[in-house]
Amino acid sequence: MKISDMLQMCFRNLWRRKGRTMLTVTGVVIGSCAVIVMISLGIGMNKAMDGMLGTLGDLTAVTIYNYNYGNSSAEEDKPLLDDTAIESFKNIENVTAVIPKMSVSGEMVTIASGKNDRYKISWTEIYGIDFSLFDEMNYTAAQGEFPKEGMYENAIVFGNEVPYQFRDTKKKGQASYTYKQQLPDGTFSKPFVEPVGETIMLYINNTKKMNDDGSYQYGGRGYEFKMLGTAVLETDPMWETPYSVFIDINLAKQIISDYQRLNGIRDNKPAEYTQVKILTDNIEHTEAVQEAVEAMGYEASSMAQVRQEMQGYLGVIQMVLGSLAAISLLVAAISITNTMIMSIYERTREIGIMKVLGCFISNIRLVFLMEAGMIGLLGGVLGTIISYVISAVMNFLGSGLFGSMMGMQTADSQISIIPLWLVLLALVFSTIIGLISGFYPANRAVKISALEAIRNE
Amino acid sequence: MAFIEIRNLRKIYRLGNEKVYALKNIDLEINKGEVCCILGTSGSGKSTLLNMLAGLEKPTRGDIFINGVNIAKLNERRLAKFRQENTGFVFQSYNLIPQLTALENVGMPLMFKGLPKSIRNKKALKMLKAVGLGDRMKHRPNQMSGGQQQRVGIARAFVAKPNVIFADEPTGNLDTKTTIDVMTLMVDMCRKHNLTLIIVTHDIEIAAYADRIVHIIDGEITSVEENIHAEDINTENEREETE
Structure with a gap:
């Protein structure tokens, strides 16, 4: 059997029960929408967080404070924040500037x-x-x-x-x-x-x-x-x-x-600096530089620490949101399976005829898998379109609210961001969900006895 | 070796703890181009025999050689391939797909073979014309009479140029007049293409079309009857039609 014929057969069967197909697709639409929107919220939150931290301070900077300064009873074991220290900071990897x-x-x-x-x-x-x-x-x-x-x-x-x-x-x-x-x-x-x-x-x-x-x-x-x-x-x-x-x-x-x-x-004390700011070439290197400085015995702070903590915190929120979305997708998957099983019961006779006329069971299986996958893909496509709408509405309505929630006036910030990779991921994922859901019904279909299916009533 | 050879064929069903012998010990040879009727009452095992000949059911014991291939030993995929290339089916209840047009229904066996649509449609149309339904190609099964539907079924059975046609009570749902039309058409087409036709029925009248009548009772062949008048009936019917 040609792929084109199988596709045509699959579309014909889906079209035959338009109402039921659309209801099942709706389930997938809701599921994929939930997943896309939740992930897009996560991405938006991360972006907003970086933006917010950016306004609080340079994300690439590590600041070293000299708590000994002006303190006569300075602890002896604390290293001095002097010109020697500055030179050693300059030798740390990924440091672009040391500003005392x-x-x-x-x-x-x-x-x-x-x-x-x-x-x-x-x-x-x-x-x-x-x-x-x-x-x-x-x-x-x-x-x-x-x-x-x-x-x-x-x-x-x-x-x-x-x-x-x-x-x-x-x-x-x-x-x-x-x-x-x-x-x-x-x-x-x-x-x-x-x-x-x-x-x-x-x-x-x-x-x-x-x-x-x-x-x-x-x-x-x-x-x-x-x-x-x-x-x-x-x-x-x-x-x-x-x-x-x-x-x-x-x-x-x-x-x-x-x-x-x-x-x-x-x-008699040598000249010490009150504060030294170290700039790194990349946000991702900030933490390593800070650790290197702290290893030398200095007290340092940077936004990297804050960023990491907040990322962990956001990660938990995202996981909770994501699992809620995953549940709705799971329900959608079950409803695909249900629909396909019903469809197979209706088409027992047709499957029997196909078998008797010499259709390979692999073809029959493939037709059913295609139908299930198509429901998933269709749900994914519609879900993506609707997600874009939801995302736009949320960005329009909620930016002020979200901004104040994060404690910043960021009127132009987006709550929800849907990058291209998320769209592709959603489409592939919903199709795979469909295929997985169709696997059991498809195997049921091929097990139908041709004999019983065509038996004269 | 005959075209179809059945040797020591036995089929046992298990109903709970009880063994039911559907077929006890069948030996039969059918030649190429022969019209063979398997005649028996309901429950005699005639349908079981047909199912096994078509490879739809595995025998408990014994061999079935068709065109030299032991189909009792073929796996699922090879059986499907075998059916594509060698067999055609005509059913009592037509078994057409309701959503498809006559043309698409006839083209189905070719689709499973992997032929492209244009060639399929050409061959199917030729076949529909041969059964006298060239003007009904766009009709769906529910827009046609029983006789017309069975003609579509016959066209579908012949379209892939098989070696053997299996017909299971092909006229069971038809009235007398249509029965004669359908039987004549089917037997004629087999004769024309030198195909083997195996008809399973309980109807003596239908059996009259066959070259050989195999009587089967309780899973055993009781007698095989050569029907020397078969050709006569056919020509007689043709004469009636032309009149």
């Missing part, structure tokens, strides 16, 4: 600007960072441009909230402060100083002499640095940078040593 950060604590420096240093900021922490690696931090400038080569030591970058900390020393009380607030026309109120392009002075404090307003007096001639404000950073959703001021790391080192000299502090 050194903090200049708020008591050391006063920031001033304006005519006769009218506007001042006291008690703000300044971070020293290698400006040649500043691009690697993935910060974005809201105003101005990041420092260019050759002017690193005279450049200063402000977090977006820092300018509002400038105080007007010519005024008293409330009038000496500005607050960031939205004006009726939607723009924000202006600080006293807009740093981009302005001359900014850094004065090293003499902590022995305090002014009436609680600020320290400056160290005087030789303890001042003339800077040019170059950029103000974009708002940072993680609140990591808004109150930070960045200068070049070499300048930071000099400020610290000048401060110690001015205030008579003797520190």
Whole structure:
């Protein structure tokens, strides 16, 4: 028997009982829809999670904190976060950049600007960072441009909230402060100083002499640095940078040593960094790099850990959803078997005639398997189409809800994503389900005795 | 060796603990081109014999040689192949597929052989014309009379050019007039193509068409009767038809 003839026979038989065929197909449609939608939700969740973690921080970054810093009773066995450490980090596999950060604590420096240093900021922490690696931090400038080569030591970058900390020393009380607030026309109120392009002075404090307003007096001639404000950073959703001021790391080192000299502090400890950020070439390598750093005795954190935990958590949700979907597909499979058995009872005579006329039983088996497989495939195709509709509706209706559920405002995120491989998988899988369901009935069909089937009534 | 040789054929059914001898010890030879009638009452074992000749049932003991092949020893697949190439069937209740047209029904044995549709339809149409139903090719079984349906059945039996045709009570559901038409048609076509025709019946009138009548009672052949008038009946009927 030719395949085309068998296919035709199979279609004819399915068409003969249209209603029943469609009902059985509907079962498969529901099952495959459930599976596709559930998996697409899982994919969507994973994507949303990565997107969300991406906004929390760079997924390729490992941050090393120095808990010894500034702590006189430092544990001896903890390794130092110094230049030697930086070099060893650079040798770890898959590391693309090592960015050390050194903090200049708020008591050391006063920031001033304006005519006769009218506007001042006291008690703000300044971070020293290698400006040649500043691009690697993935910060974005809201105003101005990041420092260019050759002017690193005279450049200063402000977090977006820092300018509002400038105080007007010519005024008293409330009038000496500005607050960031939205004006009726939607723009924000202006600080006293807009740093981009302005001359900014850094004065090293003499902590022995305090002014009436609680600020320290400056160290005087030789303890001042003339800077040019170059950029103000974009708002940072993680609140990591808004109150930070960045200068070049070499300048930071000099400020610290000048401060110690001015205030008579003797520190024999070698220069240590407060924080080191290591960038890896790929999200997948982040965890291995973190482990390597921790193996050296440092304390490190990265989004990889969080990501892995959340993935495990999502995996459980997906498994629960997936098994619910699998149950409906199982029910559909049973209904295919049921339909095929009924169909065989109806066609006992026809099967008998086929056998008597010399049809190979392998052909008969194949016809029945084809019918069952066709029900599965048809269910899969319709299920895929309907899944796309359901997915679109869910994405349209539920993105806000889902976004708030994940704790993020991600209006453009998709709850449900159906990639091509999922479609192909669904089609192949539903066809296989059909074939498996048809296996038992098909074997029953070939066992029908030709003799009994054609026996005269 | 005769075209069909049955040797020591025995068939025992088990009904609970009891053995029922459907066929006791059958020896029979049938020649090529012969029209042979197996005559017996219901329960005599005649249908069992036919089923075994067609390879639909395995004998308990004995051999059946058709065209030199012992079909009692063939496996399921080879039997199917054997049926495709050597046998045609005519049934009492026609056994046409209700969803198929006359043309498609006739073409069915060719489909199982794996012939493409165009060739199938050509051969089937030729056969339908031979049984006088060339204008009914698009009709389905329920749109035709019993006689017409049985003609379709005959066309189906002959379409694959078999060596032997088995007919099981072929006119059991037909009236006298149609019975004569159908029998004449069937016997004529066998004679024309020199095919062996084996008819199983309980009807003496039908037996009259055969060259040889095998009487079977309780699973045993009681007598074999040469029917020298067979040709006469046939020519007589033909004369009636032309008149």
